[in-house]
Amino acid sequence: MEENEHAITVENLTKRYKTKRGIFTAVDNINFKIRKGKIYGLIGPNGAGKTTTIKMLVKLVKPTSGKISYCYKELNKILGYVPEKPVLYNEMRPIEYLTYLGKLSGIDKGEATKIAKHYFELFNLKESGNKKLATFSSGMKQKVLIAQALMHNPKLLILDEPTTALDPSGQAQLLEILKYLSTEKNVTILISSHHMEELERIIDYVLIFDKGKIILDSEIEELRKKTAEQLEIETTNPDKVAEIIRKKIKINNIVIIKNKIIVSSNKISDLRKEIVKIVVESGEEVISVHTVKKSLWSIVMEKLEK
Amino acid sequence: MKNVLLIAEQVFLEKFSIKKTFVYIFFMILSSLLAFKLGVGTVNSNSFVDKFAGLVSNYFIIGLFWIAGIPFIIYIGSITISAIAKEINDGTAMLIFTRPIMRREFLLGKLSGILAYTTTINLVIIYIFASMAAILYGSDITITNGIYRAATSIFIYSFLLTIFILSFSLFLSAYITKNIVNMTILFVLILMIFVMPIVLTNTPKMNNYQEKLPDFAFIFGSTAIESLNVMGLDLIYYNKDLMASSIGVYKKYYTDIYIPQYVKEPIRINEIKLLPLTIIILIISLILLFLSYIKLNSLEIQ
Ligand SMILES: Nc1ncnc2c1ncn2[C@@H]1O[C@H](COP(=O)(O)OP(=O)(O)O)[C@@H](O)[C@H]1O
Ligand SMILES: [Mg+2]
Numbered sequence: 244m245e246e247n248e249h250a251i252t253v254e255n256l257t258k259r260y261k262t263k264r265g266i267f268t269a270v271d272n273i274n275f276k277i278r279k280g281k282i283y284g285l286i287g288p289n290g291a292g293k294t295t296t297i298k299m300l301v302k303l304v305k306p307t308s309g310k311i312s313y314c315y316k317e318l319n320k321i322l323g324y325v326p327e328k329p330v331l332y333n334e335m336r337p338i339e340y341l342t343y344l345g346k347l348s349g350i351d352k353g354e355a356t357k358i359a360k361h362y363f364e365l366f367n368l369k370e371s372g373n374k375k376l377a378t379f380s381s382g383m384k385q386k387v388l389i390a391q392a393l394m395h396n397p398k399l400l401i402l403d404e405p406t407t408a409l410d411p412s413g414q415a416q417l418l419e420i421l422k423y424l425s426t427e428k429n430v431t432i433l434i435s436s437h438h439m440e441e442l443e444r445i446i447d448y449v450l451i452f453d454k455g456k457i458i459l460d461s462e463i464e465e466l467r468k469k470t471a472e473q474l475e476i477e478t479t480n481p482d483k484v485a486e487i488i489r490k491k492i493k494i495n496n497i498v499i500i501k502n503k504i505i506v507s508s509n510k511i512s513d514l515r516k517e518i519v520k521i522v523v524e525s526g527e528e529v530i531s532v533h534t535v536k537k538s539l540w541s542i543v544m545e546k547l548e549k
Numbered sequence: 550m551k552n553v554l555l556i557a558e559q560v561f562l563e564k565f566s567i568k569k570t571f572v573y574i575f576f577m578i579l580s581s582l583l584a585f586k587l588g589v590g591t592v593n594s595n596s597f598v599d600k601f602a603g604l605v606s607n608y609f610i611i612g613l614f615w616i617a618g619i620p621f622i623i624y625i626g627s628i629t630i631s632a633i634a635k636e637i638n639d640g641t642a643m644l645i646f647t648r649p650i651m652r653r654e655f656l657l658g659k660l661s662g663i664l665a666y667t668t669t670i671n672l673v674i675i676y677i678f679a680s681m682a683a684i685l686y687g688s689d690i691t692i693t694n695g696i697y698r699a700a701t702s703i704f705i706y707s708f709l710l711t712i713f714i715l716s717f718s719l720f721l722s723a724y725i726t727k728n729i730v731n732m733t734i735l736f737v738l739i740l741m742i743f744v745m746p747i748v749l750t751n752t753p754k755m756n757n758y759q760e761k762l763p764d765f766a767f768i769f770g771s772t773a774i775e776s777l778n779v780m781g782l783d784l785i786y787y788n789k790d791l792m793a794s795s796i797g798v799y800k801k802y803y804t805d806i807y808i809p810q811y812v813k814e815p816i817r818i819n820e821i822k823l824l825p826l827t828i829i830i831l832i833i834s835l836i837l838l839f840l841s842y843i844k845l846n847s848l849e850i851q
Contacts (some may be wrong), residue, residue, distance in 0.1 A: 301647050317649065324647040330640035334563065347648045348556055391644060393606045 250431040251277040269295040271455035284442045285435035287452030293435040323397030329384040333377035348395035362390035381408040402434045404509035472511035476504045477530040556658025564666045577674045626718040626735040634722035702780035706773045718835035723841040775823040
């Protein structure tokens with residue numbers, strides 16, 4: 244892959260904080276690359292170092308050591324940033340607020356007002372009325388926060404736990420927008436979460452953080468391939484069927500639970516047809532056949548528990 | 550430059566959308582008029598010179614100095630401290646600093662917005678007060694004329710004081726994040742400028758200790774008096790006495806305090822003229838501003 248295809252390159256990035264109890268390493272010598280136009284999930288439990296990493300990426304916090312390089316000349320012109328906390332001007336009204344931040348991003352006033360109104364409607368903020376932001380619920384505040392990051396059509400979008408305050412329909416809407424921006428507009432997106440399942444549908448790459456380190460950096464498809472799949476065969480004579488499968492296909496990972504046979508392999512989708520054929524040919528009665536996939540989340544959990 | 554104006558405009562509009570602003574303006578005009586009325590009540594003399602002195606150079610000026618004095622400093626100081634420190638503490642500055650805005654543009658924008666705002670309300674308060682005083686007491690054209698000249702001189706003084714207080718509060722809020730500490734320091738400054746001179750001029754002159762103390766208020770006292778001089782209002786001793794105890798010029802003045810009151814010859818308290826004073830205030834403010842900028846530029850926003 245050519246160098247200029249990377250939007251961001253992070254090398255040996257470390258952040259230490261001086262605390263009362265001594266020096267605390269929040270981010271510990273991490274390395275990763277962000278490809279242009281892809282969606283990255285930064286996953287990890289609370290305190291893993293996601294926010295600290297993001298703050299260094301958006302230049303609000305200075306690294307203790309290490310280097311971050313961008314392919315962009317002026318980061319702040321193409322950056323859309325959604326912080327973790329709802330840092331809004333409580334005395335302002337949403338349209339006024341969005342227009343102001345739009346203007347600070349270099350959009351002229353008329354255009355900024357138009358875009359502000361567009362997002363105001365898109366995120367169903369109309370029903371809240373154009374009241375002061377102080378009166379907004381946390382979900383509505385989050386939507387305003389997301390809107391401000393989208394105002395100026397950013398090329399790089401960094402969102403720190405944006406889904407936490409949203410309701411399920413708000414989450415679905417956000418993920419849909421992000422997928423659209425990534426596939427149609429080639430926007431590079433980093434999104435953090437302590438929960439992977441909700442992001443699984445849209446992310447292309449996953450970076451798993453734990454105790455300041457990145458413990459897994461993988462393309463999501465790669466991860467899926469490694470995922471062990473299971474074939475569940477329900478039959479009246481499980482012992483005999485299991486015996487046949489063992490003999491003919493040389494799979495040892497077979498477990499029998501009551502009248503079910505569970506075959507595990509990371510090549511199940513390829514083997515499925517063959518196994519079913521063998522079982523049917525043996526003349527044994529087959530009640531049902533299911534493929535069961537382990538969720539990516541369970542893999543992440545396994546990783547974290549190690 | 551465009552960004553500076555955008556931020557300044559926002560500060561300006563925001564301040565005027567707050568009801569407290571109008572409460573402040575109303576309170577200031579009312580209390581100044583009250584101070585004026587009380588003062589005028591004590592002028593018994595029928596002589597024109599005394600009446601003029603009483604009205605224009607004296608109680609009127611005390612009223613005006615109230616406007617440009619303690620409540621004014623507290624007000625500007627608290628606005629400035631909150632304008633920047635609050636954005637950093639609350640984290641709202643995150644969404645400005647991740648946009649194509651330089652931190653110095655943010656700083657200058659906030660400052661010019663507050664300066665424009667305080668200058669506007671000061672103009673409003675001072676000239677409304679002056680007009681009301683002129684309507685109520687300006688029976689003579691000379692008095693009316695004097696009232697407006699005094700108003701203008703106080704405006705000059707308060708503008709210079711604003712610039713200093715702005716940069717001083719900014720400096721405080723850049724280096725100290727705790728609001729309560731900043732307000733306390735501001736309060737000490739007020740004590741030094743406005744209260745200490747009164748205490749010192751009214752305590753016995755033992756061992757000339759007043760002479761030995763550093764005169765922090767010296768610059769502001771001189772600026773106030775020179776602002777009046779520039780507008781052609783020469784002070785007579787009697788007024789200088791009042792002036793000196795209402796703003797701080799205690800040191801040099803102290804030795805003159807027992808001289809009989811009605812000497813009509815104008816006497817300068819300090820030899821420094823308004824222009825050099827302005828330059829001194831601007832230089833001090835610029836240094837404070839620069840130090841604030843250095844700090845703000847390296848600040849991490851958590
Ligand atoms: N300013 C700070 N001073 C001291 N410790 C901090 C500071 N900011 C973050 N930390 C610590 O760094 C660790 C990582 O925090 P953070 O990056 O917010 O994690 P995450 O976003 O993954 O939940 C936490 O243990 C947190 O307490
Ligand atoms: Mg976090």
